[in-house]
Structures are given as structure tokens and as C-alpha cells.
Amino acid sequence: MSDAAADQPVSTPVDSSRRTWIAITCGAGAVGGVAAAVPFVSSFAPSERARAAGAPVQVDISGLKPGEKLTVEWRGKPVWIVRRTPEQVAALPKIDAELADPQSKRKPDELTPAYARNEARSIKPEFFVGVGICSHLGCSPSDKFTPGPQPSLPDNWQGGFLCPCHGSTFDLAGRVFKNKPAPDNLEVPPHMYLSDSVVLIGEDKKA
Numbered sequence: 186m187s188d189a190a191a192d193q194p195v196s197t198p199v200d201s202s203r204r205t206w207i208a209i210t211c212g213a214g215a216v217g218g219v220a221a222a223v224p225f226v227s228s229f230a231p232s233e234r235a236r237a238a239g240a241p242v243q244v245d246i247s248g249l250k251p252g253e254k255l256t257v258e259w260r261g262k263p264v265w266i267v268r269r270t271p272e273q274v275a276a277l278p279k280i281d282a283e284l285a286d287p288q289s290k291r292k293p294d295e296l297t298p299a300y301a302r303n304e305a306r307s308i309k310p311e312f313f314v315g316v317g318i319c320s321h322l323g324c325s326p327s328d329k330f331t332p333g334p335q336p337s338l339p340d341n342w343q344g345g346f347l348c349p350c351h352g353s354t355f356d357l358a359g360r361v362f363k364n365k366p367a368p369d370n371l372e373v374p375p376h377m378y379l380s381d382s383v384v385l386i387g388e389d390k391k392a
């Protein structure tokens with residue numbers, strides 16, 4: 186790890202109350218996830234304000250188990266880190282025909298860094314790093330990791346995310362399904378691995 190990287194704040198997962206706050210605000214008709222997330226920034230401690238202003242955020246992923254997700258804040262936005270199981274990774278190519286942009290060709294510079302323009306939209310197939318803000322009106326989608334038939338989801342559901350606001354669905358690589366209100370895949374933020382157990386969100390240039 187470089188000295189510069191060592192100076193970065195180490196993030197902790199967003200607590201459930203903040204996630205709930207985002208979801209409630211969006212459900213009430215917010216017009217943008219970024220705007221919705223701004224109010225709680227004012228309560229940040231100084232170091233957290235710096236982080237909200239754009240500082241990269243280090244995340245310890247050593248405790249994340251296969252099939253789990255953690256959420257951190259970066260620039261006031263929720264960033265998800267999902268540790269996919271081998272089965273979840275293997276399922277990704279099977280649903281390409283049902284997706285609006287399976288190869289991440291739309292707005293690549295904005296939504297998908299070059300190192301994530303692959304089937305898993307990630308540096309390491311095991312880990313998906315994505316901004317948890319729907320590309321429709323900015324709600325934060327809910328985890329729907331359990332495969333199979335269930336309310337609001339197709340019978341062949343492989344696991345992913347459901348935006349409760351208007352029903353957009355995303356797979357476990359943040360790729361949006363066809364014929365949904367959301368036009369684009371979820372954003373993959375700039376990121377890089379500082380070690381096997383630490384990922385830096387917000388920066389992807391080696392020092």
C-alpha cells in the first residue's frame with residue numbers, strides 16, 4: 186500500500202438507518218438519488234465531510250462472506266460491494282438476452298471504467314462494486330439475492346436488485362433488464378484493490 190493510500194480514510198459500512206432513510210426518501214418521490222442523499226451529509230464529522238467532497242474511501246472487505254453485500258458512502262452516494270458466489274458469477278452470462286446493455290456499451294466513460302467492461306462488470310469476478318442509485322429517478326434498489334419466483338420478479342430470477350420505485354430490475358453485475366424504466370446499468374465507480382482485503386473507492390490510478 187502506498188503512503189498516499191495509507192492516508193485515505195478507512196470506511197465502515199453504512200448503518201441500516203441511513204439506508205432506510207434513503208429508501209424512504211426515494212419512495213416519497215425524490216427526483217434524484219444524489220439530492221436525496223445530501224441532507225445526512227450535513228451531520229458528518231469533518232473527516233466525513235472531506236470524504237463526501239470526493240476523497241477516496243478505503244474499504245476493508247476481509248469480513249465480507251460470499252453472497253453478502255456491504256454499503257459505504259462515497260461522495261454522498263451509497264456504494265455497494267457484493268461478494269458474489271461462484272454460482273452467481275456463473276449465472277451472469279445466462280441472462281444476457283434479457284438485459285438492455287449486457288456488454289456495458291452505453292455511456293462507457295460515465296458508467297463503466299475500462300477495467301470493468303466485462304461480463305461481471307468488475308476487476309475481480311468475485312466482487313461487484315457499484316453505485317446503488319437507479320438510473321431512472323435515483324432510488325436505491327433493494328437486494329433480491331434469492332433466486333427463483335417471487336413477487337415483482339420473473340420466475341427465472343437469478344438474483345440481483347429490484348428498484349421498488351418503478352420496478353426496474355438489475356442483475357448482480359448492476360446490468361439493467363430490458364423494458365424497464367431505468368435506461369442504464371448501475372454506475373461502476375472508479376476503484377482499485379490496495380490488497381486482497383482492501384479496496385479503494387474513488388481512485389483507480391496506481392501511485
Ligand code: FES
Nearest residue numbers: 319321322348351
Ligand atoms: S427510480 Fe424508478 S425504477 Fe428506479
